[in-house]
Amino acid sequence: MKKTKKALAMLMAAAMAATVFTGCGKEEEQKGSQESASSKEEGDSSGKKELSMWFWGASDYQREAMDKYLIQAFNESQDEYELTVEYRASVDNDIAVALSGGEGPDIVYGSGPAFVAGYAAEGLFLNLDKYSEQYGWKERVLDPCYEICTIDGSLYSIPGALTSTGVFYNKKVLEDNGWEVPATYEQLVDIMEQAKEKGLYAGLTGAKDWRYTNEMYVGMMLTHVAGPEVMYKVLTGEQKWNSPEVAEAMNVLVDWYKNGYLAGDDYWNFDFNEAAMMLANEQSPFFYGALNVFQFIKNIATEEQCDNIGFFPLPNYDGSTDHRASLGSICSFSINSQCKNPDGAAMVLDYMLTSDFSAGMSSQWPGYWGMPLKDLTQIDMEQYQGIYKEYMKTCTDIVKSLDEGDFAYGAATCFPASTYEACIDIDTVWFGEATVEEYLDNMDKAFAEDVEKKSVATIPKPAF
Template identity: 25%
Template sequence: MKKITTIAGIVLATASVVALSGCGSSGGDTAANGAEKVVMWGSWSGEQVDQLEAQAAAFNESQDDYEVSYVAQELVEEKLLTALAGGEVPDVVLWDRYQTSLYAPKGALATIDDFVAEDSVDLDAFYEPALGEMEVDGELYGLPLLVDNRSIFYNQTQLDEAGVKAPTTWDELKTAAVALTENDGGSLSRAGFDLSDPGLFNQYLAQAGGSLLNEDETETAFNSAEGLEVLEFWQELMDEGVFEQGFGEGANPFAEGTMAMKYDGPWALSTLEQVDGLEYGVTPPVAGPDGQTGAYMGGFGLVIPEGAKNAEGAWEFMKWWTTQPENGVGFGEISGWIPANIEAANDPFFTDDPHYAAFIETLEYADVRPSVEGFSDVEGKALVPALEQFLAGEITAEQALDQAQEQGDQILADARG
């Protein structure tokens, strides 16, 4: 895999980034060079700030009308609501797309349909599920920027030693996981496969042919034969001893060589590339019992808050970054993130890389979580807690699904009012 360039400490030779603090925005003001200021908020911090500032500098160098600067904000969605109440909002926000259906109805975001129509932006250029997360009630509230999914990371050296190949099906995953598991004096010393994240249930459910919600999205649908099949598969893996809850907690067992396989996202690549002697591969999510594929994508978009002082400048920056493939690839080269622009994501930088290639392949069929109001709470407050109890051996598979269904359906009902 090509090395992801780190830009921590890079000196931006042009268009210095304006230091801003607090919740105020100077959008609509003029910089020293005469360009109109565009203030971008986001939750990214640390080295990611350097990445965003470098991208902003590239935009600033590309034209003379606008100067973008980035301001990191904790709990950016909540900060935006506070800023709206005070009348001082940023011009553009790096936005978790999944939050759009929650915050657009609150009046926090401005529609961009007029901008799109005026500039004849080709919306087919984006992965459709990602674009769909930016739409609410037929109106578009932003453009998708970055995408991700979970694919299987495997330790190539350990697979070779065990005489198994990277799995492509549930059955192959089980066989490989058992072969790769090691115990030392009755204690698990190397996990064959990671089962620590019950949030991946949705991916397994899709592979089994099941659905999270019913057709009209008014009730949960995961308490089904397919949902039970997922938990029975998890139970088979646990009975084989391929993983123990709490194993490797607080560490990176895959990087340390004490976990042979796991589902993870492209954000893990930059860390693993720094591990000396680690030979690993990435393969798309395995197919279910009847050959079904299943994966989910997440990621970020760019939105313009309602009341932004420089919506025009925000739109120009948004359009430059998302609709011009070379700019999406450029950010991928400095950050490791995959663009939501299909042409950019299929650039050789990604497709010729054996690690990224699996993620790009998976994006062809990856879906997004339901955007119906209340579903995030169904996952976070009903489904995942019940699955955690199941994985801990506290309740049966049937009890977990029954409990999650009862609580989840009530959450959806309450959300509908």
């Protein structure tokens, strides 16, 4: 029993840490409250069996999209189950506490596949293999996105939307300064240096009150500097974290921080809303972030400003021209092992794994619902305009990269809990408190702990 409690305590800590990048961010979540939404009034007497899900404290337009395209749409699609979504500002922590007491919602929102492994090992999530076979999920979901949700070959969650850290850019800033969208790493760096000379920020982001922002850039550099083959070997235990290729990637990241490419001295002064506003206001050519940055831009920018925003993957450090993605899922959905109506919960998951659901949600809420489906590329892009179209186009590009095996690994999705926590400490290197070698030694120690706890998710193999 002591071992179980200790494991759950670790999971709770990891869950709290991951909240910001799976939702709108720490600041946005604090605005949420514990409210529930259903397509019917409370106390409905239709005789339907109840299904519950908790979600983070979304904004008004986000809740409207959830109500229209998930809650109402699912409830009206059949006459046996009634889905209710409860919005909670501290959803990750609330779920961890509830699960540890044998309670919680039927459908469990999570911060990504990497955090499912520990819960599944404790028997808190249902094995979804029979539902996957019943509904054909393996045939519909992109192979690496399906595989990262498995443990010892069995499925314990479905992936949420695609995510990959890359480069948001302001089209007008590039045009006004005679800059083309950079096709190589050298061109990107050259533009950033010119931007600094012109009094602009080289690039934008922000970690104000939330140092877990660091993980985005650790994952970005491991993907585009160390590369897929090296990171596959590292995450499967074949190669140490403290190895020359990984050290080179971290040294590049250290140089980026010191050269001011990550918002300069204001890295610790901006949050994502503030940084997104500055990109929209043409104060930098670039913003480095994951796909959920699209929702921050929608939150703060005018329609005209949104139309100026584009996205491209970070050019590879070695000059290779493949459009590499980081394998990432912005969240995950599982079924509580205590769920009284698991067949109904599986119907909800199946409903979410459709291009119609993804297309509808993304028409009102860009940045969060581009599901990792093989047929996502078949969605009619002409139904979208502006930032919505840019988001869906980006998702389809990532689908192609993942389908071709052209990927490495996002930290929040693919690093197990202790390893994820350790990767955040890259700022100790930035501040001169540790060397890259010491930082990577700590990563090796953390990864060994995760292996011992059996909390390492299945790592899909890229094409190399």
